[in-house]
Amino acid sequence: MSRSIEQIPVLEIGGTHVTAALIAIGQKAPFVVEQYRSQLNAHAPATELVTVLAATAAKLKVTASLPWGVAVPGPFNYERGIGRFENVGKFDGLNGFDLGSALSESILPRPLSVRFLNDADAFGMGECAAGAGRGHERALCLTLGTGVGSAFIDHGVPVNEGPEVPPHGSAHLITWRGRPLEETVSRRAIRGRYRQLTGKALDVHEIAQLARLGEAEATSVIDASMLALGDAVAPWAVSFKASVVVVGGSISGSWDILERPFRAGLIGACPELSQMALRLAELPEDAPLIGAAASAMPVGQ
Structure with a gap:
């Protein structure tokens, strides 16, 4: 396979890691050709972070000037490539830093x-x-972990503004029963509620295992969280006219016990969603890499 514009290099920056990958597009479905992962210290200064990012990028077999895509968590000025990480507990060194220019100068x-x-x-x-979500024109994609991430995708393009989506297209800005949704649906919220009920400090996957075994407290906590999630996002799934909801993130590893209460919450809030597809993410690791590559493609390609 020739290394043309059809192979796009990308970086995916997380709180503890960075992944560099080369993505083949122009096929029936994009796929990862090669990828490399490095540890990342989110509390390091900008110069150190850029050094790690560039070193990881250098592992890719890229021999020509190509468009790069970079997936990065917010708050971030995506248009200008400048961090806005003020008092968020990570990437403070990138606050106000022009990461776009730094990467343009350090990647070869x-x-x-x-x-x-x-x-x-x-x-x-x-x-x-x-x-x-393949084959669906409009999809609501959720990531469940430290918080609730979301993407409203219309024909492959994120929709972040307008009356059919929540502010900035962000589910974490939804309020549920007068409180931020993440106070009910998040790793912290689930662990906290279970500890209140039992006095035990367990992680979500441990609570989920106890729910599988029939423990009432664990089942109650999981069900309440997923019912709330369904109730909160259902109106937005309707207004966006999504034909599928895709769920990923670390908590989705317990999908076997999450799906039923989540579906019940969706349908309980909006019965018209009873025919909507509800699916577990198929590419939890590769999807952000493929999405970054799609975003980097020049218009018209």
């Missing part, structure tokens, strides 16, 4: 362009291009 061969996008949007784009 020099990128043709560097385009940033939100990591949740990248996940949604990737799942719609090659995973559980």
Whole structure:
């Protein structure tokens, strides 16, 4: 396979890691050709972070100037490539820092362009291009972990503004019963509620295992959280006219006990969603990489 514009290099920046990958597009479905992962210290200064990012990027077999896609969590000015990480507990060194220029100067061969996008949007784009959302024109993609990430994807493109989506297309900005949704649906919320009931400090996957075994407290906590999630996002799934909801993120590893209460919450809030597809993410690791590549493609390609 020739290394042309049809192979796009990308970076996916997380709180503890960075992944560099080369993505083949222009096929029936995009796929990862090669990828490398490095540890990342989210509390390091900008110069150290850029050094790690560039070193990881250098592991890819890229021999020409190509457009690069970079998936990164917010808060971030994606248009200008500048971090806005003020008092968020990670990437303080990138607050106000021009990461776009830094990567353009440190990656070799020099990128043709560097385009940033939100990591949740990248996940949604990737799942719609090659995973559980493939074949659907409009999809609501959720990531469940430390918080609730979301992407509203219309024909492969994220929708972040307008009356049919929540503010900035972000589910974490939804309020449920007068409180931020993440106070009920998140790793912290689930662990906290279970500890209140039992006095035990367990992680979500441990609570999920106890629910599988029939423990009432664990089942109650999991069911309440997923019912709330379904109730909160259902109106947005309707207004966006999504034909599928795709669920990923670390908590989705317990999908076997999450699906039933989540579906019940969706249908209980909006009965018209009873025929909507509800699917577990198929590409939890690769989707953000594929989405970043799709975003980096020049218009018209």
